[in-house]
Amino acid sequence: MDLVNDGTFEQNNGLVGFYSDQEALTISGAYMPILFDTEVAVGGGLILETTVNVENNVNLITGDIITEKAATTVYSNFLDNSFYIGESSASKINGYGAMTNKETFMFPVGNEDRLRPLTIESVAINAMAKCAYFFEDPNNSKTLNIDFSTTKKATEFISVSDKEFWRLESDVPSKITLTWDEYSNVGVLGEYLNELKVVGWSKSENQWVNLGNSAVEGGMGYGSVTSETVVPNDYEIFTIGGNDSRLETYATMDLDNYFMTPNGDGANDMLILEGIENSPNNLLEIFNRYGVLVYTQANYQNDFNGQSNRNAVVKRGTGLSSGIYFYILTMHDLRQKHQGYLYISN
Incomplete structure (x- = not known):
């Protein structure tokens, strides 16, 4: 049966379950109910017409929790230490999920068919954060009725997905992790x-900007990418970006091989790439012998001292072990790519 909350429904320490094989159920009313434990097994979906707060646990069994996506006024809210279990493509939040008084949270959001979670990792506790997923072309969002043109970019050297996007509200500096699946088509x-990187539509610049990739995991079919620290409320929406296809036309040439002994004696402590000043708009990438990216820096200024700035292999800020590494230097101003080997001896 439906739940209509026109009174106070907040003093409960038990389970409130919603069950229906085929039909949708609705939670409505003038007041927001506060549930302790809740269970969702509703084949047609549990439709929220008012915000629902949960103090302890949500057990997602089957059917989505559904809210309106055109506005953020109604949402499924996880309070303080509450959590959820059972999220899947068959049971998730198709609309806005929210969390209160948390630093880190994975929003179990998606569309009708797929779970497409977003994780926020904040530098401090969020009084509240909200998130929803849209399997829509940002160039023509029918739900939001806004055009986030993928051709409007802060730099010509990034590409922007036209398959999907997320909306996230938070005023606390945070890292954002987006996920992809086979329908995301990140190979393009x-x-x-x-x-791959996280990109966001800047409210102040009215264009897409590169928010970085502090971590990338998975493969081309399924995976995730994490941004650098940003303030989510500075951006309308977020999606996955990459390098513009025009980079493939850059001339690639072998550059010198380099030797480093980063021991602080003043000799060979830094990776000095001659001629870097001729292309301030550059990107340096260093890979280990397994092909894993261990260092990346846009606008490189000859300041690599042998320490990784990635968390995938070693802790960020930790010195790389002795061995042979491979580097690629992309010089956008000259439309060139240079590559070579780097030997580090500690």
Whole structure:
């Protein structure tokens, strides 16, 4: 049966279950109910017409929790130490999920058919954060009725997905992790995983900007990419980006091989690439012998000291072990790619 909350429904420490094989159920009313434990097994979906707060646990069994996506006023809210279990493509939040008084949270959001979670990792506790997923072309969002043109970019050297996007509200500086699956088609965004990044539509610049990739995991079919630290409320929406296909036309040439002994004695402590000043708009990438990206820096200024700035292999800020590494230097101003080997001896 439906739940109509026109009174106070907040003093409960038990389970409130919603069950229906085929028909949808609705939670409505003038007041927001506060549930302790709740269970959702509703084949037609549990439709929220008012916000529902949960203090302890949500057990997602089958059917989605559904909210309106055109506005953020109604949402499924996880309070304080509450959590959820059972999220899947068959049971998730198709609409806005929210969390209160948390630093880190994975929103179990998606569309009608697929779970497409977003994770927020904040530097401090969020009083509240909200998130929803849209399997829509940002160039023509029918739900939001806004055009986020993928051709409007802060730099010509990034590409922007036209398959999907997320909306996230938070005023706390945070890292954002987006996920992809086979329908995301990230292969058109970059030839290699390390080329993928988080991009956001800047409210102040009214264009897409590169928010970085502090971590990339998975493969081209399924995976995730994490941004650098940003303030989510500075952006309308977020999606996955990559390198513009025009980079493939860059001339590639072998550059010198380099030797480093980063021991602080003043000799060979830094990776000095001659001529880097001729292309301030550049990108340096260093890979270990297994092909894993261990260092990346846009606008490189000859300041690599042998320490990784990636968390995939070693802890960020930790010195790389002795061995042979491979580097690629993309010089956008000159439309060139240089590559070579780097030997580090500690």
